[in-house]
Amino acid sequence: MGKTIIEKIMAKAVGKSEVSPGEYVQFSASRIDHPFILTGTDMSERFGKWKSQDWTLFDPSKIIFAPEHCGSYTRVGSTTTNRENHRRNSNWLKQLGVADENILELGRIGNCHHLAVEKALALPGSVYFSAMTDGHAITVGGVGCFGSCMSASAPAFLRTGWTWFRVPESIKFNITGKLQDGVMGRDVYEYILGQIGPTGAIYQVMEFTGPVMDSMSMDGRQSMCCLAMFTGAKTGIVNPSQGIIDFFKARTKVHFEPQYSDKDAKYIKTYNYDGSKIEPQVVVPPDRHLVHNIKDVEGTPVTNAFLGSCASGRDEDLRMAARILKGRKVHPKVLFNITPGSTDSMSRVDKEGVISTLLDAGCFICAPGCGMCPGFYTPLAKNEVCITSSTTNLPGRMGDESAQVYLGSAATVAASAIEGKITDPRKYL
Amino acid sequence: MALKFKGNVWVFGDNLDVDYEIVPFRKFDAGLIKLEDVGNWCMANVDPDFAKKVKKGDIMVAGTNMGCGHDHFQANLAIKQCGIACVIAESFDRNFFRNSIAVGLPIVELKGINEFAKAGNELEVDLHAGTINNLTTGKALKFTPFPDFLQEILEVGGMDPYADKLVAAGKVKK
Ligand code: SF4
Numbered sequence: 299m300g301k302t303i304i305e306k307i308m309a310k311a312v313g314k315s316e317v318s319p320g321e322y323v324q325f326s327a328s329r330i331d332h333p334f335i336l337t338g339t340d341m342s343e344r345f346g347k348w349k350s351q352d353w354t355l356f357d358p359s360k361i362i363f364a365p366e367h368c369g370s371y372t373r374v375g376s377t378t379t380n381r382e383n384h385r386r387n388s389n390w391l392k393q394l395g396v397a398d399e400n401i402l403e404l405g406r407i408g409n410c411h412h413l414a415v416e417k418a419l420a421l422p423g424s425v426y427f428s429a430m431t432d433g434h435a436i437t438v439g440g441v442g443c444f445g446s447c448m449s450a451s452a453p454a455f456l457r458t459g460w461t462w463f464r465v466p467e468s469i470k471f472n473i474t475g476k477l478q479d480g481v482m483g484r485d486v487y488e489y490i491l492g493q494i495g496p497t498g499a500i501y502q503v504m505e506f507t508g509p510v511m512d513s514m515s516m517d518g519r520q521s522m523c524c525l526a527m528f529t530g531a532k533t534g535i536v537n538p539s540q541g542i543i544d545f546f547k548a549r550t551k552v553h554f555e556p557q558y559s560d561k562d563a564k565y566i567k568t569y570n571y572d573g574s575k576i577e578p579q580v581v582v583p584p585d586r587h588l589v590h591n592i593k594d595v596e597g598t599p600v601t602n603a604f605l606g607s608c609a610s611g612r613d614e615d616l617r618m619a620a621r622i623l624k625g626r627k628v629h630p631k632v633l634f635n636i637t638p639g640s641t642d643s644m645s646r647v648d649k650e651g652v653i654s655t656l657l658d659a660g661c662f663i664c665a666p667g668c669g670m671c672p673g674f675y676t677p678l679a680k681n682e683v684c685i686t687s688s689t690t691n692l693p694g695r696m697g698d699e700s701a702q703v704y705l706g707s708a709a710t711v712a713a714s715a716i717e718g719k720i721t722d723p724r725k726y727l
Numbered sequence: 728m729a730l731k732f733k734g735n736v737w738v739f740g741d742n743l744d745v746d747y748e749i750v751p752f753r754k755f756d757a758g759l760i761k762l763e764d765v766g767n768w769c770m771a772n773v774d775p776d777f778a779k780k781v782k783k784g785d786i787m788v789a790g791t792n793m794g795c796g797h798d799h800f801q802a803n804l805a806i807k808q809c810g811i812a813c814v815i816a817e818s819f820d821r822n823f824f825r826n827s828i829a830v831g832l833p834i835v836e837l838k839g840i841n842e843f844a845k846a847g848n849e850l851e852v853d854l855h856a857g858t859i860n861n862l863t864t865g866k867a868l869k870f871t872p873f874p875d876f877l878q879e880i881l882e883v884g885g886m887d888p889y890a891d892k893l894v895a896a897g898k899v900k901k
Contacts (some may be wrong), residue, residue, distance in 0.1 A: 322874045356899055433798035433822045449822060450800035454890035458899040462876065496742055496790045501821045530792050532821040586796070587745075672756065690796070692746055694753030716771075724731035 300560025302468040303537055304503045307444045307557050311425045311461075319467040319566075327459030332552040333360050333400065334419050336410050337429040337456065338367040339384045356397035356459035358557050360418060364387060364402045365631050367410040367430045369640075369667025370674055372458045382578050387562065398590050408640025408666040411437040411445075411524065411608040412436035415516075416642045418550035420445055422538040423557040429456055433527050434608045434689065437690035440520030440578075441546070442538030442556055466532045470565040474679040475574035480724040482707040483518025483616070484609065486510065486581035487525045487534075490571070490591030500530035502566070505559065507537065510573035516614035524609045525689065578722060581705035583691050592710065600678070600683045603628075603710050604696070606637030606669035615687060615708035620652040622712040622726045623659035629718030635676050636660045637669025645656035661715075673697050730833060730854035732812040733862075734784040734838065738846040739773065741790035745802035745823060748773050749794065755801055756844060765801050766808025767892040784809035786852065794823025800830060803847050813852050815840045815859070826867065828877060831885030835859070863878045 301309070301316060309317045327335070355361065365371060371380040388401045389598055407413060411434050420426035420438035426445045428435035429452040438445035446463070455461050469491060486506075486534060486687065491498070504526045509521070509659055519536045526534030537558045546554065564609045576607045578592040605611060605619055606657050628634045638644035647653065656663060671688035678684055678697030686696070691703035706714070709723035716726070731834045750768050754760050760768050766849035772776040772896070789807060793816035794802060803826045806814060813833040819838060827834045833854055840859075844850055848863040857872040872878065893899050 322877065324876065354894075363791070417816075431800060431895075433800055443792045447798050447822070449798045450803065451886045452737065454886035457890050458893050460893060460899055464824075488868070496795060497818070500792055500818045527796075527820075527822070530795060530818075530820055543735070671754075692744060692752065695746070699753055 299564060300501070300562035302505060302532070302563040302565070303442065303557050303559045304444060304468055304505070304535055305465065307423060307425065308463060308465055310423070310557070311444070311556070316648045319465050323463050323465060325461050325463060327356060327360060330360065330425065333362050334425060335361045335427045335429050335456070336364060336414055336419055336727060338364045338410060339362060339380060339387050339600045346552045350496065352393065352455060352724070354455055355394045355396070357399070360617070361396055361399050361429070362402065362417065363391050363396060363408050364410055364413060365404055366667070367428070367432050368406045369410070370665060370672060371404070381671055395579045404665070406641055408638070408643065409608050409611065409668045410716070411435060412480055412643065413610070414438050414445065415441055416550065416640050418546055419722055421550070421552065421554040422543060423555045427455070434524050434575045436533035437520050437524035437536035437608050439533045441516060441524030441542050442536060444535070445533060464501070467566045468505050468563070470568040471504060471506050472508040472568060472572045473506065474508050474570065475510060475572045476513070477510055477573050477576065478724065479577055480709050480727045481578055482709055483514055483521045484707040485576055485579045487522040488575065488589050488705070489576045490569070490585055491529050492579065493571070494529055494569070496529060496587040498529045499526070499564035501532055504534040505530045505536070505565070506528065506534060509575070511536055512539065514607055515549035515614050516545065517614035520612065521609050528690070552713050576653060578707060578710050578724070580710065580720060581691055583702045583704065586690050586692065586695050586719060592706070592720070595704065595720050596722060598683070598704065598720040600631060600685045600704070600714055600719060600724065602682050602684035603632055603634040604637070604670040604684055604686040604688060605711050606635070607637065607640070607671035608668070609689045610687035610708050611637055611643070611669070613647050616643070616652050617650070618708045619712040620655040621660070622709060622723060623716065624655050624660060626716050628660040628715045632715050632718050633676060634715040635664060636661045637664040637672050638666045639668050639673070657727070670696050685711050685720055687711045732784065732786060732852045732900070734786045734812055734845055734850065735782065735803045736786050736788050736844050736848045736850055737781060737788045738776070738844070739770065739787065742792045742795050744796040745794050745799045746796050749802035750805050751797070754857060761852050762801060762804065765805040766810070769805040769809040771855040776852050778809045781810050784812045785810060786818070787814045788840055789814065790841055792866045798822035798826060799883070800826040803830045803832050815844070817841055827862055828880055829886040831881055832882050835870055836878070837868065839868065843852045844867055845862065
């Protein structure tokens with residue numbers, strides 16, 4: 299019987315010839331011979347006792363350390379300065395044997411899930427772990443990698459290299475046709491969420507396939523996988539394209555073996571959607587699963603726009619915003635915060651003139667990282683209304699609890715920033 | 728700790744988000760809620776008095792997709808700290824499931840629990856045997872117990888003490 303991509307990746311990672319859904323497996327990091335674990339300042343701060351113990355790391359060479367997981371030191375309401383935390387933690391990790399080049403500094407970083415791919419920690423066919431509180435490690439499903447966050451198991455994992463997994467069932471989402479211009483990977487995911495609801499894929503894997511996925515960029519695939527948790531899924535995953543394999547070959551000397559689902563793999567369900575019919579989607583406050591076609595909410599006034607987070611802020615998102623804003627201005631009443639996901643991404647699109655187009659339009663460009671998603675830089679004030687391409691819209695997530703957060707694609711965010719109200723991006727393309 | 732519990736049931740609904748229903752994220756992130764006393768905020772947005780009313784050893788019953796949203800383990804700690812001995816739900820969010828084992832909060836995933844256990848019922852749960860008895864109604868349910876290594880993690884109180892054991896036993900590279 300055939301196997302799904304996730305079953306093949308997990309079997310390989312735990313050294314078994316095959317694994318099946320429902321099985322609990324034990325993983326030992328000694329099987330992986332390249333750096334594949336990312337950790338950051340905030341993790342150790344939340345575990346005060348971590349540092350008071352007489353500690354050893356199971357293998358310092360497999361660990362990359364980055365400032366915050368958010369790529370900044372600017373935490374709203376923080377009582378100690380994160381810069382001090384970072385200094386203390388990086389000194390401490392150094393003592394534990396982490397090499398200088400594995401300790402990243404501002405200027406070489408970004409949001410951790412962007413880093414996982416940019417720094418080739420997450421490789422097609424392999425596993426990648428975030429040793430922080432960071433469920434969006436699943437973003438790397440977009441490059442055909444199984445990503446997982448260790449969260450509360452992180453300290454134990456860093457000490458022992460040992461952890462466990464439950465092998466998930468897979469659901470197949472077959473998306474046919476061709477997306478309209480201005481409809482992005484983000485819209486496809488939200489559309490699916492609207493169809494299957496917040497419990498539609500609990501503890502299961504969402505495997506996205508079909509012609510729409512085949513032609514979707516690596517950036518769009520990552521956006522979709524990043525969000526998979528909002529349908530309850532363990533992760534989203536896409537069989538990697540040749541373009542993705544080439545991207546990693548150019549970035550790393552590490553040998554990797556991409557995995558692909560077998561034709562006769564077993565799925566517990568298959569959904570078929572016609573991608574050409576998908577409209578831009580908007581999630582409305584206060585719940586993460588209230589998904590609408592854009593025409594239902596068009597015209598809703600906004601005071602803020604934010605483009606960024608692990609769900610967005612990649613090359614394609616920044617280019618899309620620049621394409622829409624070129625020769626136009628952000629509405630005078632709107633603060634449009636754009637936070638590129640990583641330094642690499644910002645630098646790449648800068649060479650194409652994207653950043654200066656955005657600046658000319660009146661956007662506020664922040665240092666690469668998570669940006670406003672957890673309330674950094676320009677947190678929402680009382681009663682502000684924001685349209686954003688970030689991950690979630692729970693009350694208080696991006697600032698004051700009275701602020702309203704609408705979620706949409708980078709295209710929708712940019713078009714709405716121009717008009718000061720939720721706007722269908724297709725009219726600007 | 729033997730993996731056996733007896734306590735009164737508190738019932739909550741479906742889709743409880745770790746950052747809203749279980750612990751208010753903004754207050755936590757702003758440092759207004761400390762990890763040491765996060766138990767006092769457990770379910771504060773649903774029932775502000777819950778942490779005061781709950782008794783040590785009580786049992787929480789939830790619906791589908793328990794602990795959805797981000798993987799913030801303060802939610803699991805809050806439930807454990809406020810005295811809940813065990814959480815039983817129709818289904819769990821994946822991150823919440825893992826974090827519960829990691830912090831040593833016993834959980835049981837069991838379809839039909841909402842029909843079986845009502846608020847105020849007294850339940851007896853045996854994680855090792857895979858049984859739940861409703862002492863109020865006299866009914867019983869069975870479930871597949873966790874594999875031994877997961878039971879052991881819960882028995883010693885979570886992943887940190889378990890790692891201590893592994894390291895002490897020389898089972899991992901030092
Ligand atoms: S962008 Fe938001 S959801 Fe993503 S890692 Fe940062 S804070 Fe978490």
